[in-house]
Amino acid sequence: xxxxxxxxxxxxxxxxxxxxxxxxxxxxxxxxxxxxxxxxxxxxxxxxxxxxxxxxxxxxxxxxxxxxxxxxxxxxxxxxxxxxxxxxxxxxxxxxxxxxxxxxxxxxxxxxxxxxxxxxxxxxxxxxxxxxxxxxxxxxxxxxxxxxxxxxxxxxxxxxxxxxxxxxxxxxxxxxxxxxxxxxxxxxxxxxxxxxxxxxxxxxxxxxxxxxxxxxxxxxxxxxxxxxxxxxxxxxxxxxxxxxxxxxxxxxxxxxxxxxxxxxxxxxxxxxxxxxxxxxxxxxxxxxxxxxxxxxxxxxxxxxx
Ligand SMILES: O=P(O)(O)OC[C@H]1O[C@H](OP(=O)(O)OP(=O)(O)O)[C@H](O)[C@@H]1O
Ligand SMILES: O=C(O)c1cc(=O)[nH]c(=O)[nH]1
Numbered sequence: 001x002x003x004x005x006x007x008x009x010x011x012x013x014x015x016x017x018x019x020x021x022x023x024x025x026x027x028x029x030x031x032x033x034x035x036x037x038x039x040x041x042x043x044x045x046x047x048x049x050x051x052x053x054x055x056x057x058x059x060x061x062x063x064x065x066x067x068x069x070x071x072x073x074x075x076x077x078x079x080x081x082x083x084x085x086x087x088x089x090x091x092x093x094x095x096x097x098x099x100x101x102x103x104x105x106x107x108x109x110x111x112x113x114x115x116x117x118x119x120x121x122x123x124x125x126x127x128x129x130x131x132x133x134x135x136x137x138x139x140x141x142x143x144x145x146x147x148x149x150x151x152x153x154x155x156x157x158x159x160x161x162x163x164x165x166x167x168x169x170x171x172x173x174x175x176x177x178x179x180x181x182x183x184x185x186x187x188x189x190x191x192x193x194x195x196x197x198x199x200x201x202x203x204x205x206x207x208x209x210x211x212x213x214x215x216x217x218x219x220x221x222x223x224x225x226x227x228x229x230x231x232x233x234x235x236x237x238x239x240x241x242x243x244x245x246x247x248x249x250x251x252x253x254x255x256x257x258x259x260x261x262x263x264x265x266x267x268x269x270x271x272x273x274x275x276x277x278x279x280x281x282x283x284x285x286x287x288x289x290x291x292x293x294x295x296x297x298x299x300x301x302x303x304x305x
Contacts, residue, residue, distance in 0.1 A: 135175045136299055139272070142169055146304065153248045159304050161273050163244040167200040176272055176293065177204035180242060183270050183291050184209055189237040190264070192229070194218035194255040201272065202242040214239065214264075216255040228258040235263030243271040246292065249279025253286055273299060 126134070143165040148158050167173050180201070184191065192214035193202025199215055206213040214231035233239075239259055243252045246269075256266045269283055274292035283290040297305075 131175065132179065132293075135172070135179070136294060138169075138172050138175075139166055139294070140299065140301065142166055142172055144301070151247055153250060155247055155277060157247070157275065159300065161245045161275075163197045163272070166244070166272065167197065167204075173200065173204050176201060177208040179293055180205050180270050180272070181208040183268075183293075184211070184240050185268065187238060188240050190214055190231075190233070190239045191242050192216055192231075192239050192255065192259055192266075193242045194251055198242055198244045201244055205242055214259070216241075216258050218251055218255055229262045233259075233262050233264055237264045239264045239266050241266055241269045243269060245273045245275065246271045246279045247275045247277050249277075249282045252279070253282060256286060256288065 139161075143162045145160045145162055146158070147160070148156060149160045150156055151160075166176065184205070188211060190212050191202055191205050191209065193199045194216045195218050202213050202215070205211075212231060214229050214233050217228050217230070241252060241255055241259065243255075246252060249269075252269050252271070256269070259266050266288065268289045268291065271290075271292045273294050273296065274280070274290075275296045280290050
């Protein structure tokens with residue numbers, strides 16, 4: 001049964017867009033690109049999302065732009081994970097799109113004839129570089145806020161990355177975890193994250209990498225029974241610190257001090273965003289390598305620095 005929200009018009013438009021011979025922009029190979037943002041199975045680090053839509057369904061969101069409504073079942077997604085949305089890359093999801101809205105909703109499923117298997121032979125996989133560029137855009141859309149702010153560290157910045165809006169979105173968090181986990185060197189025993197915001201990312205990286213997690217209580221006077229680090233650390237472990245947004249790097253450095261005081265070795269800090277305020281030099285002084293996923297010099301929109 002088709003969703004009652006879809007109008008006949010939008011359904012016809014979606015169908016027409018879906019069946020047109022070249023629905024998405026071509027790459028140099030002349031083949032269309034399909035990018036699914038939602039179906040990397042956890043733990044499959046080398047698996048890139050490559051979906052084969054087998055059916056289309058009517059849009060439930062009436063303000064979706066035409067052509068932006070194709071739904072696909074990911075062949076490799078876990079059984080029962082239902083339907084996933086695939087957005088043509090030139091159209092971001094409309095602002096009213098709620099992630100997961102379409103998933104596992106049999107009422108939204110439409111069976112179609114074989115002619116609509118239009119990607120089968122033509123799909124291509126996105127490279128890591130393309131996936132990272134896409135993640136960059138999604139992070140900007142989800143969490144970048146323009147406007148001067150005085151940060152807790154005293155730094156004045158003309159923008160703010162609201163990290164809680166990054167970690168609140170599973171499709172963003174999953175990709176962040178995948179890329180950060182890929183930065184963890186072999187031989188690492190554990191990942192660690194300071195409270196509060198980085199804990200969600202640390203947990204996701206722990207799930208992705210299979211490494212146990214330590215949580216560093218970063219608030220003043222926040223120790224529980226005198227313990228600043230939770231998670232059952234063993235002295236001598238090699239630990240990578242995960243941070244969300246790094247500005248001065250002071251919070252990460254405090255966390256590293258706590259970890260070292262607990263007897264573990266920390267040689268690397270990874271973060272999602274580095275705001276280019278000199279943290280890298282501070283980390284180097286403390287004997288730490290530093291590997292942010294995005295530097296603000298690359299990430300920020302034009303005109304913001
Ligand atoms: O100048 P820096 O030391 O690099 O600080 C920047 C970090 O501090 C912030 O945490 P916040 O104080 O908002 O704590 P929270 O995670 O508990 O919200 C936030 O996570 C920033 O990433
Ligand atoms: O310095 C911070 O607290 C900070 C900066 C920023 O851009 N984003 C954030 O979540 N915290």
